[in-house]
Amino acid sequence: xxxxxxxxxxxxxxxxxxxxxxxxxxxxxxxxxxxxxxxxxxxxxxxxxxxxxxxxxxxxxxxxxxxxxxxxxxxxxxxxxxxxxxxxxxxxxxxxxxxxxxxxxxxxxxxx
Amino acid sequence: xxxxxxxxxxxxxxxxxxxxxxxxxxxxxxxxxxxxxxxxxxxxxxxxxxxxxxxxxxxxxxxxxxxxxxxxxxxxxxxxxxxxxxxxxxxxxxxxxxxxxxxxxxxxxxxxxxx
Numbered sequence: 001x002x003x004x005x006x007x008x009x010x011x012x013x014x015x016x017x018x019x020x021x022x023x024x025x026x027x028x029x030x031x032x033x034x035x036x037x038x039x040x041x042x043x044x045x046x047x048x049x050x051x052x053x054x055x056x057x058x059x060x061x062x063x064x065x066x067x068x069x070x071x072x073x074x075x076x077x078x079x080x081x082x083x084x085x086x087x088x089x090x091x092x093x094x095x096x097x098x099x100x101x102x103x104x105x106x107x108x109x110x111x112x
Numbered sequence: 113x114x115x116x117x118x119x120x121x122x123x124x125x126x127x128x129x130x131x132x133x134x135x136x137x138x139x140x141x142x143x144x145x146x147x148x149x150x151x152x153x154x155x156x157x158x159x160x161x162x163x164x165x166x167x168x169x170x171x172x173x174x175x176x177x178x179x180x181x182x183x184x185x186x187x188x189x190x191x192x193x194x195x196x197x198x199x200x201x202x203x204x205x206x207x208x209x210x211x212x213x214x215x216x217x218x219x220x221x222x223x224x225x226x227x
Contacts (some may be wrong), residue, residue, distance in 0.1 A: 034215070042216035043116075043203050044155065089154055098144065099168060102154035105131060 012109045019077040020105045023090035028071060032091035034100070035064060036073045039086045047075070047088075077108075085110045114139065116206050117186075118217035124225045125194050133189040133222045137206030143167075144187040145205045145216055146179060155203060161187060162210060194226045 010042065013019045031052035041075040050057045050064045050073075056094035057064050074091050087107045091100040117136040125131050137144050140162050147155040160168040161181035172179065176194075181187040191198055201223045205216035 036218075043118075043220045046215055046217060049215060099157035099160055099171065100147075100155075101157070102147075104154050 005085060009104065010107045010109065010110055013080050015082060015110050015112050017080055019080045019084070019108060021075045021077075021088050021108065023073040023075075023103050023106075025071050025073055025090065025092045026101065027092060027094065028068075029094050030101075031095055032093050033064070033066060033073050034091045034093075035062075036089045036091060036102075037072075037084075037086045038089065038105070040106075045088060049093070080108075080110050082110045082112055084108060116204055116217055118204050118219035118222050120222060121220060122223050122225070124227060125208050126207055126227050128193050129189040131198070131224055131226075132195050133191075133204075133224070134186040135189070135204030135206075135219060138217055139206075141206035141208050141217075142174070143207045143210040143214075145179050145201045145207075146187075146189050147205065149203060149221075158189070167210065178191040179196045191224075194224075196226045197226055199226045 034049040035047040037047050038044045048059045048062050048064050050066050055066050061078045065074045077084055085108055088106045089105045090103045093100050116138055119134050123131055146158040148158055150156045159172045159179045161179060163181055164183050165207040168197045176192045178190045201221045203218050203221045205218045207214040207216045
C-alpha cells in the first residue's frame, strides 16, 4: 500500500505486505530527518533517521528514502505486522539547535 | 536505562487553575524540549531548554506559559489560568547534545484536560 503526500492520512495494508508512507517536507535547508511511530496513548518512538548527505538508509524491516530535489521523504516497512499499526510522523530540522518540525502524520492500519 | 519520564500522565484542571507538568530527561541528557499535540495532529514545538537556560522559546505562547529546567530536578512546564483551548497532550523529549542531528527521545506525555 502507498499513500501520496499528507492528503491521505490513513493507509490500510494487509498483514505481510509492504507499506510505504510518504512525507513532503517544507524547508529546503533541512538536513536531518527522522521518522517517529506513535501508538495510541503513547509518546513518539524513534524509528529511523537520515541526514541530507544520504538518499537511503536501512534499518530492521524499515528503509527511509530521501529525495532532496523534490523535498520528499518516505518510510518503507517490509512485511507489515499488526504491531506496526500506529501513526507515523516525519520530522525535519536544520543543524544547529533548531527545533524539530513535525508533519501531520499518517495512520497505518494493518489488516490481519 | 530509564527513558524520559513525565508526570502526571493525566491532569484535569478547571478553567483558571494552574497546571504543572514535569519532565525528567534520560540519564546523561541535558537538553529538554517541550511539544504540544492536539488530537489527530502532529507535535508542535514549544520550548527548548538546557540546564538553567532557555535556548529557544519561539513556540511558546506569550502569556500564561512558562518553562524551566533547574540545575537540580525535572524540567517544569507551567500553564497559569488554564483555558479549555489548553487541553492537549504535552510531550517532553530529551537529547544528549543540542545540535540538530542528535536524536530526541520522547516521554509518554501528559494529557491535560481543562473542564
